[in-house]
Amino acid sequence: MGATQKMTIFKLCILAGAALVGTMSVAAQAMTPAQTMLGDAPSVPKNIVIMIGDGMGPAYTSAYRYYKDNPDTQEIEQTVFDRLLVGTSSTYPARVSGYVTDSAAAATALATGVKSYNGAISVDINKQTIPTIMEKAKALGLATGVAVTSQINHATPAAFLSHNESRSNYDALAKSYLTTDTDVMLGGGKKYFPVSLIEKFQAKGYQYLSDFNQLDSIKQGKVIGLFANVQLPWAIDDNDKNKLSKMTAKALELLSQHDKGFVLLIEGSLIDWAGHNNDIVTAMGEMEEFANAIEVVEQYIRNNDNTLMLVTADHNTGGLSIGANGEYSWNTSIIRGVQASPDFIANDALIHDDWLARVSLNLGFEPNEDEASQLARARMQGKEVMTTSIKHLIDSRSNTGWTTGGHTGVDVQVFATGPAASLFAGYQDNTDIANKLISLLPKAKSKSQSNK
Numbered sequence: 205m206g207a208t209q210k211m212t213i214f215k216l217c218i219l220a221g222a223a224l225v226g227t228m229s230v231a232a233q234a235m236t237p238a239q240t241m242l243g244d245a246p247s248v249p250k251n252i253v254i255m256i257g258d259g260m261g262p263a264y265t266s267a268y269r270y271y272k273d274n275p276d277t278q279e280i281e282q283t284v285f286d287r288l289l290v291g292t293s294s295t296y297p298a299r300v301s302g303y304v305t306d307s308a309a310a311a312t313a314l315a316t317g318v319k320s321y322n323g324a325i326s327v328d329i330n331k332q333t334i335p336t337i338m339e340k341a342k343a344l345g346l347a348t349g350v351a352v353t354s355q356i357n358h359a360t361p362a363a364f365l366s367h368n369e370s371r372s373n374y375d376a377l378a379k380s381y382l383t384t385d386t387d388v389m390l391g392g393g394k395k396y397f398p399v400s401l402i403e404k405f406q407a408k409g410y411q412y413l414s415d416f417n418q419l420d421s422i423k424q425g426k427v428i429g430l431f432a433n434v435q436l437p438w439a440i441d442d443n444d445k446n447k448l449s450k451m452t453a454k455a456l457e458l459l460s461q462h463d464k465g466f467v468l469l470i471e472g473s474l475i476d477w478a479g480h481n482n483d484i485v486t487a488m489g490e491m492e493e494f495a496n497a498i499e500v501v502e503q504y505i506r507n508n509d510n511t512l513m514l515v516t517a518d519h520n521t522g523g524l525s526i527g528a529n530g531e532y533s534w535n536t537s538i539i540r541g542v543q544a545s546p547d548f549i550a551n552d553a554l555i556h557d558d559w560l561a562r563v564s565l566n567l568g569f570e571p572n573e574d575e576a577s578q579l580a581r582a583r584m585q586g587k588e589v590m591t592t593s594i595k596h597l598i599d600s601r602s603n604t605g606w607t608t609g610g611h612t613g614v615d616v617q618v619f620a621t622g623p624a625a626s627l628f629a630g631y632q633d634n635t636d637i638a639n640k641l642i643s644l645l646p647k648a649k650s651k652s653q654s655n656k
């Protein structure tokens with residue numbers, strides 16, 4: 205344990221003592237005095253990993269439990285989400301946008317502790333810039349990083365790294381990343397980073413990766429890796445289904461080399477995209493890989509007890525329902541049996557004459573006569589109708605329900621492990637999450653201390 209850390213714990217002991225007499229600080233609420241004084245693990249984190257399952261409302265984590273359940277055993281096995289659950293969070297945006305948030309307002313709340321309007325990228329309702337946890341971390345000398353499955357300038361990572369009055373200003377957001385000094389950026393988005401812009405990153409010392417296979421070759425330094433034109437492929441259709449967990453592991457490896465610690469944002473971005481599509485098969489594929497990425501961080505924390513992991517969702521997407529059509533049943537064997545995304549299955553069906561046999565093979569079950577004639581009619585109407593028809597077939601066979609192609613306003617769950625994880629217990633607002641995380645950053649040193 206370093207001298208600084210000892211000093212921090214000493215200060216926390218004083219804080220915890222003060223808490224007993226009633227002046228409770230946010231940091232002190234996290235631990236009892238006994239925990240603070242006696243525990244081997246540090247009480248405040250050196251490193252913070254924020255993980256966001258975009259659109260991952262409570263129905264998704266429940267669905268994932270049953271999707272992963274081994275039907276050959278009596279018990280229903282716990283998932284990583286069950287293991288790490290600590291609390292819940294409301295997600296509503298600023299008053300002007302009502303009760304149902306979009307990803308931009310939610311990410312602004314999670315990155316800054318301030319609510320804003322839907323579409324805002326870390327600006328307030330008056331379009332004034334609000335400092336983010338990443339900027340505060342940078343100012344304190346910490347390293348920062350993002351690893352996501354969407355384009356890296358999509359709403360969630362953008363609100364942690366940048367500012368803009370609109371999430372749709374993708375080109376401006378991409379350009380703005382040049383001045384953020386972010387150490388690690390991994391995900392999709394080549395479309396928004398032309399060669400001229402990439403050259404500017406390289407001039408600033410960044411290594412540029414355009415191919416996922418290059419990821420292993422990076423051992424240190426700053427990196428920007430763009431592995432798709434826009435978003436990464438659906439995990440279920442990808443030959444490499446573990447891209448998010450590999451990016452997570454690489455980001456941890458690179459950022460760990462910084463003595464002062466780091467703040468890292470990981471997003472399972474495409475859970476939301478599958479939710480918007482009302483596509484249960486693809487959503488479960490994305491959930492599985494997000495869960496894998498969480499387990500990568502969990503393992504890292506087992507070896508580095510100075511690291512806090514905070515996992516949550518920014519909102520719920522699609523109004524997913526486990527059970528539908530008045531049936532008390534959710535048939536996961538149907539969902540588990542599907543071999544590819546409905547997108548893929550529809551494309552494949554459109555270009556082959558023996559399409560019904562191929563659809564049956566891809567679905568893992570044989571459509572009955574009615575279902576087959578519905579699919580045949582849909583196939584005549586092209587890709588989009590065919591995809592929808594396949595999704596409807598999977599939904600009706602499995603009793604999966606959806607209420608919207610957009611977001612819903614239910615509270616989301618909060619999961620945490622590592623130092624100060626208990627700070628996130630119980631109900632909180634999404635802005636509280638940000639304020640607690642910000643309170644855990646090291647305090648700026650006074651002049652006399654920094655001269656040491």
Ligand SMILES: [Zn+2]
Nearest residue numbers: 258259307518
């Ligand atoms: Zn979102």
